[in-house]
Amino acid sequence: MKYKLLAATIAAALSLTGCSKPEQNTTASSSEAQSAVQKGSAELGSFGIDLTAMDKAVKPGDDFFSYASGTWYKNYELPADKTRFGAFNALRDRSEEQVKAIIDDLMTRQDLNAEEQMVKDFYTAYMDVEGINAKGIEPVSDVLSKIQAIDNRQALTEVFGNAWLYGTATPLLGSMWYNRLDPNEYQVSVSVGGLGLPDRDYYLSDQERFVDIREAYLSHIEKMLSFAGVQDAAQQAQQIMDLETRIAHAQWPREKRRDRDLTLNQIERSSLSDAYPGFNWDTFFAQSGLKVPELNITTPQPVKDVITIINETDLAVWKAYLTFHTLSENASLLPEEIYQTSFEFYNKKLNGQEEPEARWKRAVAQMSGTQSLGFALGKIYVDRYFPQSSKEQMSELVENLRAALGKRIDNLDWMGEETKKEAKEKLAAFHPKIGYPDEWVDLSGLEISSDKLVQNIRNLRKFFNAKDVEAELKPTDRERWGMTPQTVNAYYNPSFNEIVFPAAILQPPFFDPNADPAVNYGAIGAVIGHEMGHGFDDQGAKSDAKGIQRNWWTEEDLASFTAKVDQLGAQYDQYEPIPGNHVNGRLTMGENIGDVGGLSMAYEAYKLSLNGKEAPVIDGFTGDQRFFLAWAQVWREKRTEQSLINQLRSDPHSPARYRTQAPRNLDIWYKAFDVQPGDALYLAPEDRVQIW
Missing domain, CATH: 3.40.390.10 (Collagenase (Catalytic Domain))
Incomplete structure (x- = not known):
C-alpha cells in the first residue's frame, strides 16, 4: 500500500x-x-x-x-x-509452521467465529491455483482499463492517488505517519518512489553485474507487458526503463534518506501547491480520503524533480509504466505463468533463489501482515505458543x-x-x-471471500485505509x-x-x-x-x-x-x-x-x-x-x-x-x-x- x-x-x-x-x-x-x-x-x-x-x-x-x-x-x-x-530464518520457519498448524485446524472446522472464517476463506482463495489460473488477468482488468483510459494529467494523478488500492507503483508516495515534532498527532509523509529495481544504484552503477541486471530487467518488462496484450512491448519496455532511470537520478541515496534532519520538512497542506507546483495534490490525496492538514516532505528536491518528470513524460509512457507495475505488483495473486515470470527475475535473477517457496508459505506471508489478517492469526498464535x-x-x-x-x-x-x-x-x-x-x-x-483473491486484498486495503481516515485527526x-x-x-x-x-x-x-x-x-x-x-x-x-x-x-x-x-x-x-x-x-x-x-x-x-x-x-x-x-x-x-x-x-x-x-x-x-x-x-x- x-x-x-x-x-x-x-x-x-x-x-x-x-x-x-x-x-x-x-x-x-x-x-x-x-x-x-x-x-x-x-x-x-x-x-x-x-x-x-x-x-x-x-x-x-x-x-x-x-x-x-x-x-x-x-x-x-x-x-x-x-x-x-x-537463525532468523530457522525461527521464521518455525513460526510459519505454527501458523500453518493453526490454519489447518481452522480448515477442518465448521464452528468458526467471524475472524476465523475470514482466515479460512482467505487461505482457500489463495490456495485455489486452478481457479486463479482460469481467471487470467481478469481480476485486475478494471485497473488496466482505467490506465488505458488516461487521456490527461488529471486522470493520471487519480491513478497515482489510487496506487495504494490497485497495487501498482507510483513516483510519488503519501502515507500517514507521526508528526515528529508532536508525536500525539498524525501527519502525511510525502516521498519519492516508483522504481522496479531494488535501489537507484541498480540503474546508475556501471559495474558489469548491474549492466547485466538492467538488460534482464528490460527483457522482464517486455514479458510482463505481453500478458496484457501489448503489441509494441519491446519499445514500451525501453521507455519504462528510461523513465525509471530518470526517477533514479532524482532520488537521494539511501544513506541520505535516513538522515532525520534532512527529511524533516513540514508544510501546511494549504501551502503545498505553492511550494510544490505542477501537481494536483488535492486530486492525489482525495483518492485516499486523507485530510491531515500538515505534511512532511521527506525529500524536497527529489519531489520537485519527480513532478517535472511527471509533466514532461508522455502519457503513453506512463500508461505503459502503470500497466507493467500493476501486473508486476500483483503477480503473486495472478496465474502461475505470471507469477513464475516475476519469480524468474525478482527471485532468481536478483537474489539467486532457484525455486519458489511452497504456496502455503506464500499464503501465510500474505496473511500475516499488520494490514492483513495477521492479528486474527496472532490471537490464536499467542494462546497456543506463547x-x-x-x-x-x-x-x-x-x-x-x-x-x-x-x-x-x-x-x-x-x-x-x-x-x-x-x-x-x-x-x-x-x-x-x-x-x-x-x-x-x-x-x-471486513469482507473476505473464498474465491476472489485479488478482491480480498483490495477489501483489506480499503478496510485499513478507512481506519486511517477515521483516526487521522485524533490523537x-x-x-x-x-x-x-x-x-x-x-x-x-x-x-x-x-x-x-x-x-x-x-x-x-x-x-x-x-x-x-x-x-x-x-x-x-x-x-x-x-x-x-x-x-x-x-x-x-x-x-x-x-x-x-x-x-x-x-x-x-x-x-x-x-x-x-x-x-x-x-x-x-x-x-x-x-x-x-x-x-x-x-x-x-x-x-x-x-x-x-x-x-x-x-x-x-x-x-x-x-x-x-x-x-x-x-x-x-x-x-x-x-x-x-x-x-x-x-x-x-x-x-x-x-x-x-x-x-x-x-x-x-x-x-x-x-x-x-x-x-x-x-x-x-x-x-x-x-x-x-x-x-x-x-x-x-x-x-x-x-x-x-
Missing part, C-alpha cells in the same frame, strides 16, 4: 528475515521445544549453544564468524527455495538491560552531566511492548503495534520511544528459559540492547524522551558523539564481502551502533545478574565466552551472492558476518578469547569504538 499507517518505525528494526526448513541441529519442532521446556533442559546443546556448529580450528581473533559457526557454514546446503538461511512465563521473563530482562544502560551512561567519559540527564530521562521513558498487543485490531465489517494510538505476534523481528519506534518484541522472536536461539543465563543475555539480551540502542543511535538520538525530534545535546557532547559515529562508520566501510562492493558504513550506521551498544549493555546486565559471583565454566567455556558465542550464533547465516549484493545496496543492516564481528570493539571480547595483535580482527584500543 502506498497510503498506510505504520505504528512503528520499521526501518529501525532488526529485519533479517527469510524462510526455510528448520536447520538440522539448530531448531526443534514446537512439540520438541515443549518437551525440552517440560524437562527443564536447553533446546540447543547442553546449555543453549550448538557446539557442533563451531570450527575450533579457526582462531576467534581471526574470524569469529567461522569460529562460532564455521562447521555449520561449510556443511549447510542452502535449499533451492532459499536465498539465505540462518506462555505468560516467557512474557514475565522477558520483562525482567528488559528492566535489567535498562539498569545496565543507565549505569553505562553514568560512566561515559565523553558525555557531560547536562546531556547525561537528558539521556537518563529518555531511558527511563522507554516503553517496552512484549509478545502481543493489549488491544487487538477489530476486523468488524495517535500508542497501543497500536507495527508487527504481529508471529513475526520474528523487533523494532524501536522513536516517535513513541518504545521498544517492541513480538512473541515469535522469544524462542531459541534468541530466548530459552532453560538456557544458561550467559546465552540468553548474549542472544535476546543483546537484541533488547540493540533496540534500546536505536534510541541513542545517530538518528534515534535526535528525539527526546517524549519522542519529539529536537537536539537535546550540548555542542561539545554532540561533537564527541559524532566523532565516534564517524569512526564506527569508517570501520564498517572497510568490509568488502564481494570485490568492488563494500558495506556502506553510513547506511548501516544505526544498526551497527545498535549492535555494538546492545552487546555492551547486555554484557553489563549479565555481569550485574551474577551479583559479584564468578560464572561457572560449562563444557570448557567461561561465562564471557558463552555470552559472545550466543551472539555469534544468532547471526550465523548463509546466503546467495545475488542476495548479498541486494543487501549491500539497499539494506540498512550489515551482512551477518560483520554483525558477528561487532564484539571486536569490546575490550572484554579480547580477554575472553585471548585475541592478540596480529590476529585479523584485532583492533588497537584506540580504534575500538565504544559509544554506549
Whole structure:
C-alpha cells in the first residue's frame, strides 16, 4: 500500500528475515521445544549453544564468524527455495509452521467465529491455483482499463492517488505517519518512489553485474507487458526503463534518506501547491480520503524533480509504466505463468533463489501482515505458543538491560552531566511492548471471500485505509503495534520511544528459559540492547524522551558523539564481502551502533545478574565466552551472492558476518578469547569504538 499507517518505525528494526526448513541441529519442532521446556533442559546443546556448529580450528581473533559457526557454514546446503538461511530464518520457519498448524485446524472446522472464517476463506482463495489460473488477468482488468483510459494529467494523478488500492507503483508516495515534532498527532509523509529495481544504484552503477541486471530487467518488462496484450512491448519496455532511470537520478541515496534532519520538512497542506507546483495534490490525496492538514516532505528536491518528470513524460509512457507495475505488483495473486515470470527475475535473477517457496508459505506471508489478517492469526498464535512465563521473563530482562544502560551512561567519559540527564530521562521513558498487543485490531465489517483473491486484498486495503481516515485527526494510538505476534523481528519506534518484541522472536536461539543465563543475555539480551540502542543511535538520538525530534545535546557532547559515529562508520566501510562492493558504513550506521551498544549493555546486565559471583565454566567455556558465542550464533547465516549484493545496496543492516564481528570493539571480547595483535580482527584500543 502506498497510503498506510505504520505504528512503528520499521526501518529501525532488526529485519533479517527469510524462510526455510528448520536447520538440522539448530531448531526443534514446537512439540520438541515443549518437551525440552517440560524437562527443564536447553533446546540447543547442553546449555543453549550448538557446539557442533563451531570450527575450533579457526582462531576467534581471526574470524569469529567461522569460529562460532564455521562447521555449520561449510556443511549447510542452502535449499533451492532459499536465498539465505540462518537463525532468523530457522525461527521464521518455525513460526510459519505454527501458523500453518493453526490454519489447518481452522480448515477442518465448521464452528468458526467471524475472524476465523475470514482466515479460512482467505487461505482457500489463495490456495485455489486452478481457479486463479482460469481467471487470467481478469481480476485486475478494471485497473488496466482505467490506465488505458488516461487521456490527461488529471486522470493520471487519480491513478497515482489510487496506487495504494490497485497495487501498482507510483513516483510519488503519501502515507500517514507521526508528526515528529508532536508525536500525539498524525501527519502525511510525502516521498519519492516508483522504481522496479531494488535501489537507484541498480540503474546508475556501471559495474558489469548491474549492466547485466538492467538488460534482464528490460527483457522482464517486455514479458510482463505481453500478458496484457501489448503489441509494441519491446519499445514500451525501453521507455519504462528510461523513465525509471530518470526517477533514479532524482532520488537521494539511501544513506541520505535516513538522515532525520534532512527529511524533516513540514508544510501546511494549504501551502503545498505553492511550494510544490505542477501537481494536483488535492486530486492525489482525495483518492485516499486523507485530510491531515500538515505534511512532511521527506525529500524536497527529489519531489520537485519527480513532478517535472511527471509533466514532461508522455502519457503513453506512463500508461505503459502503470500497466507493467500493476501486473508486476500483483503477480503473486495472478496465474502461475505470471507469477513464475516475476519469480524468474525478482527471485532468481536478483537474489539467486532457484525455486519458489511452497504456496502455503506464500499464503501465510500474505496473511500475516499488520494490514492483513495477521492479528486474527496472532490471537490464536499467542494462546497456543506463547506462555505468560516467557512474557514475565522477558520483562525482567528488559528492566535489567535498562539498569545496565543507565549505569553505562553514568560512566561515559565523553558525555557531560547536562546531556547525561537528558539521556537518563529518555531511558527511563522507554516503553517496552512484549509478545502481543493489549488491544487487538477489530476486523468488524471486513469482507473476505473464498474465491476472489485479488478482491480480498483490495477489501483489506480499503478496510485499513478507512481506519486511517477515521483516526487521522485524533490523537495517535500508542497501543497500536507495527508487527504481529508471529513475526520474528523487533523494532524501536522513536516517535513513541518504545521498544517492541513480538512473541515469535522469544524462542531459541534468541530466548530459552532453560538456557544458561550467559546465552540468553548474549542472544535476546543483546537484541533488547540493540533496540534500546536505536534510541541513542545517530538518528534515534535526535528525539527526546517524549519522542519529539529536537537536539537535546550540548555542542561539545554532540561533537564527541559524532566523532565516534564517524569512526564506527569508517570501520564498517572497510568490509568488502564481494570485490568492488563494500558495506556502506553510513547506511548501516544505526544498526551497527545498535549492535555494538546492545552487546555492551547486555554484557553489563549479565555481569550485574551474577551479583559479584564468578560464572561457572560449562563444557570448557567461561561465562564471557558463552555470552559472545550466543551472539555469534544468532547471526550465523548463509546466503546467495545475488542476495548479498541486494543487501549491500539497499539494506540498512550489515551482512551477518560483520554483525558477528561487532564484539571486536569490546575490550572484554579480547580477554575472553585471548585475541592478540596480529590476529585479523584485532583492533588497537584506540580504534575500538565504544559509544554506549
